[in-house]
Amino acid sequence: MKYSFKNDYSEGAHPRILEALVKYNFDQQNGYGLDDYCKTAAQFILDKTKNPHSKVHFVSGGTQANLIVISAFLRPHESVVSAETGHIFTNESGAIEATGHKVHGVLTKDGKLRVDDIQKVIDVHQNIPHQVKQKLVYISNSTEVGTIYSKEELRDLYEFCQSKNLYLFMDGARLGHALTAETNDLTLEDIAQNTDAFYLGGTKNGALIGEAIVINNKNLQEEFGFHLKQKGAMLAKGRLLGTQFQELLKDNLYFELADHANQQAMKLKAAFKEIGCEFLSQTFTNQIFPILENDQIERLSQNFDFYVWKKIDDKKSAIRLITSWATSDDIVNTMIREIRLLK
Amino acid sequence: MKYSFKNDYSEGAHPRILEALVKYNFDQQNGYGLDDYCKTAAQFILDKTKNPHSKVHFVSGGTQANLIVISAFLRPHESVVSAETGHIFTNESGAIEATGHKVHGVLTKDGKLRVDDIQKVIDVHQNIPHQVKQKLVYISNSTEVGTIYSKEELRDLYEFCQSKNLYLFMDGARLGHALTAETNDLTLEDIAQNTDAFYLGGTKNGALIGEAIVINNKNLQEEFGFHLKQKGAMLAKGRLLGTQFQELLKDNLYFELADHANQQAMKLKAAFKEIGCEFLSQTFTNQIFPILENDQIERLSQNFDFYVWKKIDDKKSAIRLITSWATSDDIVNTMIREIRLLK
Amino acid sequence: MKYSFKNDYSEGAHPRILEALVKYNFDQQNGYGLDDYCKTAAQFILDKTKNPHSKVHFVSGGTQANLIVISAFLRPHESVVSAETGHIFTNESGAIEATGHKVHGVLTKDGKLRVDDIQKVIDVHQNIPHQVKQKLVYISNSTEVGTIYSKEELRDLYEFCQSKNLYLFMDGARLGHALTAETNDLTLEDIAQNTDAFYLGGTKNGALIGEAIVINNKNLQEEFGFHLKQKGAMLAKGRLLGTQFQELLKDNLYFELADHANQQAMKLKAAFKEIGCEFLSQTFTNQIFPILENDQIERLSQNFDFYVWKKIDDKKSAIRLITSWATSDDIVNTMIREIRLLK
Amino acid sequence: MKYSFKNDYSEGAHPRILEALVKYNFDQQNGYGLDDYCKTAAQFILDKTKNPHSKVHFVSGGTQANLIVISAFLRPHESVVSAETGHIFTNESGAIEATGHKVHGVLTKDGKLRVDDIQKVIDVHQNIPHQVKQKLVYISNSTEVGTIYSKEELRDLYEFCQSKNLYLFMDGARLGHALTAETNDLTLEDIAQNTDAFYLGGTKNGALIGEAIVINNKNLQEEFGFHLKQKGAMLAKGRLLGTQFQELLKDNLYFELADHANQQAMKLKAAFKEIGCEFLSQTFTNQIFPILENDQIERLSQNFDFYVWKKIDDKKSAIRLITSWATSDDIVNTMIREIRLLK
Structure with a gap:
């Protein structure tokens, strides 16, 4: 059989993760994300982002993370700005629109959104209330074409978003890869300070499944659990997610x-x-x-x-x-x- | 620490499942449910139900299974009939309504729906098109209060549903427990013949996560994958679900x-x-x-x-x-x- | 032909309304509710409710008013409490659920909701976040069975709603009939002070079409126009609604x-x-x-x-x-x- | 005051329409579109389109017509192709997405969609089921920039749509203007034969309000009334729409x-x-x-x-x-x- 370079989810999980699942297997735990491992893993994230006020939620995959975050944050008349290469624009079978929100796709040269791109979308949507209101900017880091955001680029984006009353949400399905790229100058701390929410992808970085959603903006943290449940993302055995992220984050794995x-x-x-x-x-x-x-x-x-x-x-x-x-x-x-x- | 009898998902997974995950861990497989294990597990289900024309899809949990099946099967003006104790009516944070469909709750004495219960709902919704159209009957086996359906009860329900052009969908989060109860006279084969769709629950029966949706009605099988993807249920590492169900079903586990x-x-x-x-x-x-x-x-x-x-x-x-x-x-x-x- | 007592919308409009339509027919006006007549009619309502801070919007019918108000006010995980006889529960073909929200139906003896009825719904939805969150109470005055709310009943309801952080919304498709009933002790002023929003029905009271939505709660007024547009309720010739309500409300008609x-x-x-x-x-x-x-x-x-x-x-x-x-x-x-x- | 050339809905209605409203005002009629005038007006349309098997429904405006037709026709995973200038893409505040469906915007030189435009959208959505499925093509005639479709162009489009299993839907808010343009070679008959559905706009052509939806494809006609009701479009006094279209269509008005x-x-x-x-x-x-x-x-x-x-x-x-x-x-x-x- 040929070796596949088609994607980064062709194998199972890093052996340490399987070992952790075996180790804790018979410990009785609360369901629905209230287990000890989720708590510990969440704390590890808060420690690494140095942002004790963020809230962490674990879900099973990226499309799920994207649709829950976006539908929880927006009111019915609000829309999303994304690169045309953005996963939500082209590769999630209309998941965001299925929750009722328009996604504006912006043609970019390298998969990255810039202030000008967003401003142009806003400029052609000034006929209020006949046109939707842009409210959330979706970026991926690393992007779907492998590129990454610099510290300056992220700061510029967030500053712009705040000035325009837009939320900035980072899809981090491959955030580990972005942060360890040789050209990277961003830290988890920077990301926690310069986004309203983001997630740390596990599925494409050694976990069986799992993405850790981190909500930094306090106004967006409230009652998030309802949205997880309503969209079918609250696993009875949330421990499966907690155990994996605990193992991935307890050191530098x-x-x-x-x-x-x-x-x-x-x-x-x-x-x-x-x-x-x-x-x-x-x-x-x-x-x-x-x-x-x-x-x-x-x-x-x-x-x-x-x-x-x-x-x-x-x-x-x-x-x-x-x-x-x-x-x-x-x-x-x-x-x-x-x-x-x-x- | 006290021992908990609060639910059947307090521990991890049966050791054979963890062993299987370890065993196949480094085999490269296709993503999104196209792996060998999902295929084998699906075939095991078709063999056990003796219904080679059913289609099998694996998802991570019960709420997810319920909301995807129901929203995929119904047109916007169609509604669901459920017992008031039904999981979708009370315990899924409005997941079905969030996909646009009304759920009629019926008060029952034992958590089980009967023909009369459904007929009464239909009777008070004859003012067409001012009232929603009942189109799907949702039952759970075993029910949320531990009771089970007999062969005769299920046959009666399905006959009625077919005569009224209603779909019958069985939530099988605890289907294993129903089928092994000492008073049970149903088989998987009966269920495949007397429902339009059902699922075999893994989460509450020894798996880490996972429910196996089985669609028997050919008219409802088409393009189901889109719905899985759109609702965030299509795991990149679908192998996690396939491996578990393969192990659970390869013998009598x-x-x-x-x-x-x-x-x-x-x-x-x-x-x-x-x-x-x-x-x-x-x-x-x-x-x-x-x-x-x-x-x-x-x-x-x-x-x-x-x-x-x-x-x-x-x-x-x-x-x-x-x-x-x-x-x-x-x-x-x-x-x-x-x-x-x-x- | 038999004379029909089947409903209160069998004829066209009161002659004064048709005369007004003829009178203003050739005056050029702005579209989409920005015409002079809508402005004047809105002011008449603010005058009569003695609540200058309310916002008024005109829509074509009751189902439309209900679905727009409710979907604009609620976040995805929030639900509505209604009498089982409530128009939204039984007679709008699932309009509210189609916007994503569960409606809890309460059995009442006379079509009216009372504090205890609502409290009971809340009591059985304490398993957070597995159950939806009740957020809006829907009442009709007069009700679908012809009864009306007294001043004391409305005050009790609103006090309760405010203490529980619930919105109170009154369907006023037949509000004129309620307020002129011989047993009535409520005024428009009372209603503006004791609801978050309500509407004044025109269709069943002499207009060709039209309901005047009045939003009293300032937090709910913002960006309402987007919801009108998105749901197809913003008439190009909003003047049709404005002219009628101007005529109905300029005196005591x-x-x-x-x-x-x-x-x-x-x-x-x-x-x-x-x-x-x-x-x-x-x-x-x-x-x-x-x-x-x-x-x-x-x-x-x-x-x-x-x-x-x-x-x-x-x-x-x-x-x-x-x-x-x-x-x-x-x-x-x-x-x-x-x-x-x-x- | 300045004379306005801003739009074609600045005045009320053509005097003959107001006269008809006055004339029939006191005739008692059934509600909800079951009145005599709606029936007669519908028949006039069938006569003019020479398509006795079409079904006609009257609604109050264009956005409403668009959102109801599209949401009634599509399953959750299906999307719409539109010109970027299309009313649904830019000027309806996300109305289509609010019903759950993605709209693909295509840049055109003259507001008209051509076969190649649609094929290009399909070409980049072949990664099934990760990308939405295109199912409906939305065109406007005349378009939002005043241009019109020729007979050949429409036939080509419809032939293509049928070969690709796509529905073709024509927004006819200004259909009258298209069909009476000096360069036009299309008839109502052609349109009924070369679309799955279209509508005849009244609001922008002399009516107070009203668009007449005509569904030609028999498979799409069933149970349409539920969708009208659910979206708040079924006027209690449907006579208002029927009377106007009866008057507009009884001769050549x-x-x-x-x-x-x-x-x-x-x-x-x-x-x-x-x-x-x-x-x-x-x-x-x-x-x-x-x-x-x-x-x-x-x-x-x-x-x-x-x-x-x-x-x-x-x-x-x-x-x-x-x-x-x-x-x-x-x-x-x-x-x-x-x-x-x-x-």
Whole structure:
């Protein structure tokens, strides 16, 4: 069977997580997120963000996190601004609209929203009340195309959002990868200070499932549990989420796993560079988009699985390779050898 | 710490499930329910129901299963009939209404819906189109108060539903317990033949999480995946659900675990009978509702946790005790000794 | 053709309303409720309620008023308490649930909600966040069965609602009839002081269409226009609503029309009493529910149309007769003659 | 006061409509659209479309028509394709999304959707079930920028829609103006044969309020009344809508009024052409978009009200002028004189 670089959720969980599940298995715990492990894991997050007033909630996946946060925060006439590449705009089967809210998609060059992008959406929605009111800005870090926000970019966005009475919400399905990228200058603390809410993704970083929603804005914290329950996100055995995040966060495991994934991607990137490849976008996280000739793609795909991402012209396409906490040195070395043979 | 009889999801998972998760952990699999384990587990269900044309989907919990099934099956003007004790009517924070549908609650004596109950709802909604149209009947087996449906009762309901063009949907969060009750005469095959859809609960029967939705009615099978995705139920690592159900269903484990829970409950029930207790309802599954005097409740609660379910009069209340796959003989024997001391 | 007592919307509009439409027809006005007539009509309402801080919005009908007010006021996890006879509970085809909110129906003896009724709903929804949160109390005045609230009853309700952080919303589709009933002691001023919002019905009181929503609670006034637009209620020619309410409210026409309807009903009531009839409920507004023998019903229905409302026993049923601003003395006298013949 | 060319709903109704309302005022009629006038008006439409199997429903406005039709036709995971200029995409405050459905906005050069535009949306939504399913194509005729569809264009669209299992729905708020444009080659019959549903707008063509929804596709006709009721669109006095459409359609009034509006616009267009103006788009209906210099705009706006539609550069902008059934020759002649003075 071919090795797959299609995504970062092809394997189960990091062994330490399975060990923790076994270790605590027979301890009786309260249901619905009121177990000891959820409490501890939440505290670890507050410690790392140095924001004791945030509230933490664990849910099973990213689409769930996005739809609950957004529908809980907004009134019926309020809308969301997202990049066109944003997961909520294109890849969640209308999950946000199904809760009643319009999502404005903005064309961007690198998957990142900037102040000007948002201002332009606002500018063409001034015919009140005939047009929806923009109220929440959705960004992903790292983005769906592997790029990351700098400290300055995030600060600018948040400052703008506050001046316009907009909420800023960060999808952190791959936040670990963003924060451990070599070009990153953001910390969890910065994110807690410069967003109204965000989440720390577990599913794509070594957990079986799980995203940790962190609500920083006090006005948005109230009665959030109702929304979790109503949308089917409150697991009877919330301990499953708590145990995993407790293990990921009790030391530096969460960031070590993301860092590993990034480094494996960077090794592959270097190999592609070596043979003269160009890339669709400049990424320093666990997604790379090398542009290859059709026959090169065919040769690589004999032993590896990956997505052909975007046709460049009749002769070339960009492919997408994703590495993960589980991508071994062995497989990376094998891949590098095959890349070198493409030249 | 006190031992808790509050519910059947206080522990993690049956050890065989954790072992399976460890065993398959590093096999790369497709995401979103397209993994080998989901396929195998689905096939096991089709084999056991002897209904090869059903479609199986795995989700993380009961509220999620209920809201997705119901919202996928109904058009905007259609409503649901449920017992007032039905989980969707009282305990899901308005999850069904949040998808746009009215739920009619029917007062029942034992948590079970009968043909007459449904007919009465239809009778008072004949002012078309000013009143909603009843389209789906929701039942739970075992019910939220521990009772079960007989073969004849289910057949009557389904015959009626078909004659009235209503869908019949069975919440099977505790279906294992229903099917292994000593008074049960239903089989999985009967259920597949006499419902439009149902689910097999994993969370309350030894899994970490997971319910297996089975759609029998072909007209309702189409494009169900969109609804799973849109409601945030399609796990990237669907393997977590597949692996668990594969293990539970590859032999008889699923039913053994439920049978164990039932037997532990019946032992406690016998002990309460021995000391002359009456019960709020006659149950043969893993929930019992003995009526105790206030001081007896106080004494029992020194070593055990449980819910005081319903006040009977100033001197007496019914309590609820729930056993599970994890309730050991030791704890049952200890409890029985304490029950005998209540006399 | 038989004369119909089936409802109070069988004719067009009071002639003065049609005259006003003709009079102002060619004046150019702003669209969407920003016309001069809407402004004037709104001011008339503020004058009559002596509450200059209320906000007034005109919509086309009662179901529309109900669904917009309720969905604008509530967050997704909040629910409504209504009498089981409440229009939103039984006669709006699931309109409120379609906006995502559960409606709790309470069985009442006379269509009126009391503090105890609401408290009981709250009492059985304490399992937070697994159960919805009650947030709005919906009452109708006059009710769907013709009864009215006294000043004391309304004050008690509002005091209770404020103490429990609940909104009180009054459906006033027949508010004119309530306020002109001989047993009434409420004023528009009382209603503005003792509800968070209410509406003044036009459709059933001489207008072609139209209900005037009055929002008293300042926190609920903000951005209401968006909800009107989003739900399709913001008429391009809002002038149609403004012109009518301006005419109804510029003097006492609104109350004269309702009073006329009530008086016609009371004359019929007296005739039924005269022949020894009992009534399903004691009403002093434009709906009466005399209990007749089957053959009496048959005889009356030869010349008049009305609804047989409720079967009492095999020999008797209650019928419903509704009078309106358009019910003439002639028709009432004819009817009275026929009633006397029933003896 | 300045004469307004801002829109086609600044006046009340054509005098014949008011006369009809007066004439039938005291006839008792059934409520909720079951009156004689609605029946007659519906028949007039079936006669004119030569499609006896269509179903006709009257509602009060365009946003209401759009949201009810679309939410009634679609299942939760289905989406709508619209031009970015489409009324539902930009000017209905998120009405469609509030019913749960995504609207894909397509940039067009002239407000009209073409087969290629739709195909491109489908092409980028092939990742099933992670992306919504396109199911309904929304077009307006005339469009929001005054352009119209030719017979060939409509046939191509409908053929494509049918081949792709998409519904085609035409917003006809200004359908009268489209069908009477000098460049038009479509008939009502063509439209009934080449759409699944459409509506005939009354509000912008001489009625007080009202749009006549015509559902041609039999599969979509069933139980439509429930949706009207649930969304608050079923007027108690449906006669108000029936009477108006009966009057508009009993002879050729509907088309005469639209033709009048178009001709007045064409006279203004000719005057602008005479002084050498260019136009933002080539229109033959009641909307024109002449491009003027800033000082010309200022001069015109001393006596007339209109919208400055789009800035072209620092010196020029396009303005929008809308004429209606009520725009008199006098005012057009006055305007033409002022236009000539702009040279």
